[in-house]
Structure formats: structure tokens, C-alpha cells
Amino acid sequence: MSKAIVYSSDPITLLGGGQASAEDLAEALTLAPKLVAVDGGLVTAQLAGSLPDAVIGDMDSAPPEALALVPDARQHRISEQQSTDFDKALRHVDAPVVVGAGFCGGRMDHQLAAFHTLLVHADRPCVLLCGAEVILLAPPKLSLEMEIGETVSLFPLLRVTGQSSGLEWPIDDLVFDPARFIGTSNRSMGGIDLSFDAPGMLLIMPRRYLRPLVAHFVQGGVRWPAREGQ
Structure with a gap:
């Protein structure tokens, strides 16, 4: 490291x-x-x-x-x-x-x-x-209170699978891959819970969620481990 x-x-x-x-x-x-x-x-x-x-x-x-x-x-x-x-x-x-x-x-x-x-x-x-947006690599797990109808875009940089609650179009059982399947323009139905099996998913949402996203990590939200050799 x-x-x-x-x-x-x-x-x-x-x-x-x-x-x-x-x-x-x-x-x-x-x-x-x-x-x-x-x-x-x-x-x-x-x-x-x-x-x-x-x-x-x-x-x-x-x-x-x-x-x-x-x-x-x-x-x-x-x-x-x-x-x-x-x-x-x-x-x-x-x-x-x-x-x-x-x-x-x-x-x-x-x-x-x-x-x-x-x-x-x-x-x-x-x-x-x-x-008008914020972009981050989605952590292993994220819970966020959101207003109904807010854009939650998911764009994979690698092959990634995940689970969700609170999205208009759930991502459970989907295999995301930049050459095959992406998840842009999803929408929140209120509070959302997301989890992913590996690092590789870009999360794009309105800028007003900068503060709660920062708070997630400050409050000890789970993060990905370092890659070998870093």
C-alpha cells in the first residue's frame, strides 16, 4: 500500500x-x-x-x-x-x-x-x-434515505452482481457487465439499500446526496479491501 x-x-x-x-x-x-x-x-x-x-x-x-x-x-x-x-x-x-x-x-x-x-x-x-450529480464507486453495502423518484444510475466498469431494495427496478439476479448490461436511469421508491459482490459499479445520483454519502463513510460504512500489491 x-x-x-x-x-x-x-x-x-x-x-x-x-x-x-x-x-x-x-x-x-x-x-x-x-x-x-x-x-x-x-x-x-x-x-x-x-x-x-x-x-x-x-x-x-x-x-x-x-x-x-x-x-x-x-x-x-x-x-x-x-x-x-x-x-x-x-x-x-x-x-x-x-x-x-x-x-x-x-x-x-x-x-x-x-x-x-x-x-x-x-x-x-x-x-x-x-x-448536478455525484459519482462514486459503490461500496459493498449502502443504505440511503432518498426522495421518491430520484435518479439512481448504476454503470458497471466490470462484471458485477448485486441486490437492492427501494429501487423501482430491482437489481437482484441481474449480471451487470459494461459490454452486456447496464443499469442507468433507475429510480428510488424512497429509502434504498444496495449491496454488491465486488468493486466495479459506478453509482450516479443527484448532487444533493453528497452529504449523506460522505456521512456513510465517516460513520464507518463498510468499504472494499485494498487490492493485493497496493
Whole structure:
């Protein structure tokens, strides 16, 4: 397992260099007060008047003038090019859950790479702010109070099976596979309970559920174990 650069017993905010507003950052920091800028996310943080607790990445998108305002002890350069900066940051933070802003919107390849990172580091819960939605890798079990008729989309990155209650279209006995069967545009019938047999399901729902999703992990919600070799 990668050695943590930043540790917190509270949630951590990761701020990337993609589309993220000052309002996105402010909302994330109300739930996850320790801020880690991911390479070019440093510029967004500084424009919003925030000084990150750490900057992690290969620093190819963080301008020298921006880095000059950050103490050297808070700069953590990871030069290898086999992973994205989001991957570098997520694997080097240790927290109950991470709130990610600035990893959606903009270039689609960057967004797809972010979803890949969620899967690779399934043991490190992370909820991404993506416009009007939040996206996370579904944990082994999740119970959530929801309003009737809210969108609950399930998109498999791998072959996954699961069980549900509280969904308009139950997922019991279904085999999800990105090349065969997906579960987008399901709807809640009130409170939902979901469980999955393996990490690999993206969960997409309205942004208003950011706070209860963060609370799930802060309150000790079950999470996936680390993969061998991580």
C-alpha cells in the first residue's frame, strides 16, 4: 500500500485542474476541510483564496508562480508518468472518505481516467462532484434515505452482481457487465439499500446526496479491501 502523504481522521478534499467553481470548492470544504490540490488544481484553489495543505502531482500543470506561494514542505512531486495526477493523489491520502472536485467536465478522456482511478483504488472511498450529480464507486453495502423518484444510475466498469431494495427496478439476479448490461436511469421508491459482490459499479445520483454519502463513510460504512500489491 502506498505510504500516505496526507492523513486525516476527517474527510479530505481533492481539487483537480478540471472544471470546478469556487462554489464547488466551498461545498466540498464544508464536508472535507483538509484541502489537497492535485497539480493544476492549485490554481483553482488560489483563485478561490484557499491555501492547500498539500500539492500532489507531477507538477506539469501547476505554474511556477503558483508553486512559489506554497511552502516547499507542502509540495509533493511524483514524477512517474504511468498514472494520472488524480491517481497519484488518491493513493497518497488516508481519510475516511475523499470529496473530489475538478475531475469531471472538460476533456472526456480525463473524466474516464478518473473513473478508472475510482476502480483501481476501490479501498479509498471518493465521491466526485460532477455538475448536478455525484459519482462514486459503490461500496459493498449502502443504505440511503432518498426522495421518491430520484435518479439512481448504476454503470458497471466490470462484471458485477448485486441486490437492492427501494429501487423501482430491482437489481437482484441481474449480471451487470459494461459490454452486456447496464443499469442507468433507475429510480428510488424512497429509502434504498444496495449491496454488491465486488468493486466495479459506478453509482450516479443527484448532487444533493453528497452529504449523506460522505456521512456513510465517516460513520464507518463498510468499504472494499485494498487490492493485493497496493
